[in-house]
């Protein structure tokens with residue numbers, strides 16, 4: 001089995017500071033990266049910033065600074081966000097780096113060589129905000145202004161000489177590829193949108209601009225710069241040192257396992273990117289997953305509505321792990337999801353503080369008092385213990401399969417049920433009434449501790465720091481976490497010392513409590 005796993009986030013436009021949508025894509029990618037790592041995979045996890053194009057040039061002009069200086073500053077805030085979110089990305093790419101420019105120019109030459117590039121004139125609608133071309137039927141008018149129907153962003157008419165990529169030539173190959181690789185575009189609902197767009201007929205794509213200069217130059221040409229999406233998409237291979245196909249990074253990680261993106265940029269990833277790769281005779285990524293939007297109070301976040309939830313503010317107020325847990329649990333993955341401060345607080349109180357935190361506290365406090373602060377020895381499992389323990393090994397393979405299908409909802413529901421069962425087991429078994437039957441008391445405590453360990457391993461990809469703190473109970477470290485070991489029911493060394501840990505999650509006092 002191929003044990004290499006390459007996951008990417010979109011590279012973010014450093015035109016404004018990071019918001020919840022960016023945080024969401026990154027947190028989800030980190031969840032998958034961590035999960036795969038504890039399952040023994042060799043993981044490469046890429047994120048970064050998309051720094052060229054008119055959108056960035058204009059943002060820099062507004063501030064009256066050189067585009068590169070402008071990008072340096074905001075790209076740094078994205079890099080900082082990565083560490084604030086505790087991302088385990090193994091690389092951070094900026095499209096203004098030389099390694100990237102070299103790759104993009106090489107890819108361009110490959111497209112030229114294959115006869116897929118020609119010079120003509122573009123006239124049509126363009127949205128600077130989306131850095132996208134739109135057909136006439138994709139445009140509508142609002143308050144006398146032309147906007148793109150899908151993104152509602154303003155479009156402007158452009159007419160200029162441009163190099164084109166023969167996208168139309170790849171229409172059938174793309175449809176064929178989607179059919180032969182039914183999981184390439186996920187989730188299913190989004191796949192249908194893409195297929196019908198391709199079937200409706202692809203026009204050749206304008207892939208260079210000459211009316212502004214902030215971009216990567218078309219090789220051997222002083223007038224044209226490369227279209228920002230062709231530039232940006234290449235980041236996924238420039239970070240693997242393309243065009244050097246013999247280096248370890250490229251050999252191990254291309255084609256990517258999954259490009260995780262928002263649904264709004266699916267067309268670029270599921271149509272343009274595979275067409276460029278086919279034309280350059282390069283393998284295609286295995287999957288493109290378009291997640292939904294994060295909404296606040298059921299509508300898209302916007303300054304004017306005053307419903308923006310700033311990830312950094314939330315982290316300062318509630319901590320990072322509660323935010324990670326909440327986004328992963330509350331937003332049904334693949335769909336749009338509504339988030340609110342109130343639900344976040346409920347989630348912290350019920351799931352994290354009551355169900356998980358309390359379970360850890362209760363069993364360790366009980367073990368300290370009654371088992372000499374040690375992992376109990378002299379145990380003998382009975383049916384009740386075996387039933388609850390075996391639930392983990394029974395589901396291990398399913399968990400892996402669900403994760404490979406990005407079924408995060410299954411994963412989180414499994415954990416929530418495990419927490420419920422664990423608390424119920426401890427209550428029902430009433431170890432406090434077994435003081436005369438030391439073996440039974442020991443077994444209940446051992447079983448509960450084993451369950452805490454297993455649940456904590458499962459929680460690690462979601463709430464890494466809190467999980468590591470909980471594992472201090474057993475003197476276990478990050479490098480000890482191994483998914484397979486949730487099938488082992490006597491993993492904890494009997495007689496080893498148990499450590500006390502502080503409160504894992506503080507309950508939020510709510511006004512109506």
Ligand code: MSP
Nearest residue numbers: 010011012013021022050232233261262263293294
């Ligand atoms: N630079 C391009 C991506 C190039 S990838 C080769 C871009 N950047 S972006 O900064 O505008 O958006 C990055 C990602 O954030 C997109 O996947 C987008 O879907 C996501 N989100 C932006 N707002 C969002 C929400 N409110 N909710 C969820 N994700 C959304 O597009």
